[in-house]
Amino acid sequence: MDDLPPMLILEILSRLSDSADLARCRVVSKALNTVSAEVRSINLYCSFDRYTKSRSPETKSLVTPFKKIFVDLVSRSRLTESVSLGVEKPLRGLSYDDVEDESDDLHLTGVDFVGEWLPSVAGQMRSISISDFWIQSCWRRSKILSLISSCCHSLLELELKNAWLSVDGLIGMPMLTSLTLEYIRLDDEDLNKVNDCFPSLQVLNLIGVGGLMEPKIHLLQLRTCHWMVSNAPLSLTILAPNLIKLKLECWKPKSLVIDAPLLFEFQLSLEKASNLEVKEFRDLKTLQLESRYLFSLLGSFPSSKTVKNLTIDSSKWTESAKVAKFNLATLFDAFPNAKSLAVGPGAWLEAETCFHAGDSEVNIEITAHLFVKEITAHLFVKDIEISVSFIFFVLEKCTNLTDMSLLIHREVESSIASNLMSRCIARCARVRWRWGFWKEGMKDAWVSDGI
Template sequence: MDKLPHSVLLQILSRLNDSADVACCRVAWKAFDTVSPGIRSIHLQCSKEWYDMASSSQRIKPLKTVFLDLISKLETVESVCIVFVHWISRASDDFSLTDGDFAEWLPRVSGSLKSLSVSNYDTQSPSNVLVLISAYCCNLVSLKLDSAWLNVRNLNPMPTLTKYKAPREAGDSEFSLRKVFTVFPNVSSLCIQSEPWSELETYMNSYPEGWMILDGRKGLKTICAYLELADPSLTFSFLSCILDQCVGLSEVSLLMHIEDDIQRTIADSFWSKCVARWPGLKWRRGIRMSFMEDLWISDAISN
């Protein structure tokens, strides 16, 4: 192994899907440790097994310790992805990423960072993580902050960002697409989870005049929406407002919550109505069920 060129060793490490394996390789083989600073991405998944072992043994390092050690060693960081599983308690600081943690490493890598994804990241109080990201990451292209309670006030514009997941608003209910497109003016792909979608519907219902702000936006090409369909008519009105104004749209993906036959009937009717109303779009349909992964069940392309 020591005789292999450094470029080959670096390729081996770069092809590992989990950065925890990279950390193990660095410990097991000096040659890997030597070339590891050349890796440009971090992908860590905090599984239940990892959590249990780290909680019961001092020999297993917690996710946060591994992550901070990895990122401190890299010369250039272009992509960071951290995934927490749903059923891990994040009461322990060793398994959480707080504002202070982001402030510790984000400024150092912000100039090269192109993609940032933290899934099932949760907080018990409003987080300023998005504020920090907008302050430092001037070259970020893709951002995903899932299940986070985010403060969206005082954000700096992020013109390079083209892929964005709408957060849960902290502080008030006036979370609107105006804020999204003001801070991220060049977004081409937008994914909105069920909680922020519900907040957007509520805001639209209370302040209908506030929605005439998309101004025929041509840059938005794809939308993915997670729908509860508690009030199908309100959901359709909100969707209509977006689709009728964003004239550059080409694809819409809808994941609808279905647990029984009644919800399935409502979802089928809603789906048919959407496809018939906007015949020029490519449609993708998915199902969301409790404790299961999202399931894509059909595509519909209207002529």
């Protein structure tokens, strides 16, 4: 190993996904120890096995403290630009019912710990990712944001997970372009300060950030945003004039305001919104909607003639025909120029049920739809005759349809699935058919690429 060129050794060490291996390499040879100081990224995660051994009386004395390993790695690396630190997934799922733990050996967003290693590498730091141990961090409010903002003036990306954060002392970070806060406890005032202190954000991910009642995102440079709201706030507001991609998941806010005129791709999942205010999206091309009350959502969503790729679904799978309201007429009225349509199992079942009930709006008002070229549908097939009749109705109304993809629930008997397939193929030879199966929690499985 000592005979290898230093640049080759550095390339090998830089490709190690676990920096624990980097620590081991340092004791193997003098060459490895010397070159390892040039590695620019440190990635270290505490495994469930390490955690268990550190708690066992038989093995506790044999386990090097996790924080010590990390601090040693940073102190020996002169050019560290990226840090990824945390606990592995099995540890994130532990709760107080599983373990009683008041120690802080894995409290990774603690200012005392971060203050040991961050100042020495802050000048060249470009990316920081810390995934804390929730059992130890949820009741300890951390001022790590203040520490990072005071010394990491060139930081571009910041990711913090599973912690209770304070914005006390937070100062502006005009260089930061990407921020991810996942399962973080904040208050409305804290989010307002995030808006003020990170004016150059282009990517923002707020995943399960709790404690917010009337949160507002107001970022002029924002381009991509994923916001998953963990509680039921009174209102949600997004003001982002340059936003082009938005994924929003929320329960049922009393008010939802979205002002993002350049939005190109939008995923919206919500229970219902009493007051939905969505300004016109003049560039929206791809839209995904999911709601338990899909019919009412479409009614309040502004008609969008720019949408070409449309995905819809309803989480209301088991409702009776008496309450089913969603139908294709409403859909095509709202999005008249959609070329590609994907319909989830809940939405297809509701539209099928509405059609079978003889809804006059479905059978009379809908005219031939000339723009849809491709349809993908997830089917339950509760009654094959109803399913077949509805599919034939869709074929009749979508006169320019060229591709039809049908995914049948895996619990449907194979003879019924085969019967449905053969009848559809015989009915419409002009369409290229694709077949497959689906089931909750599983990836769709295709068995035919086209007939």
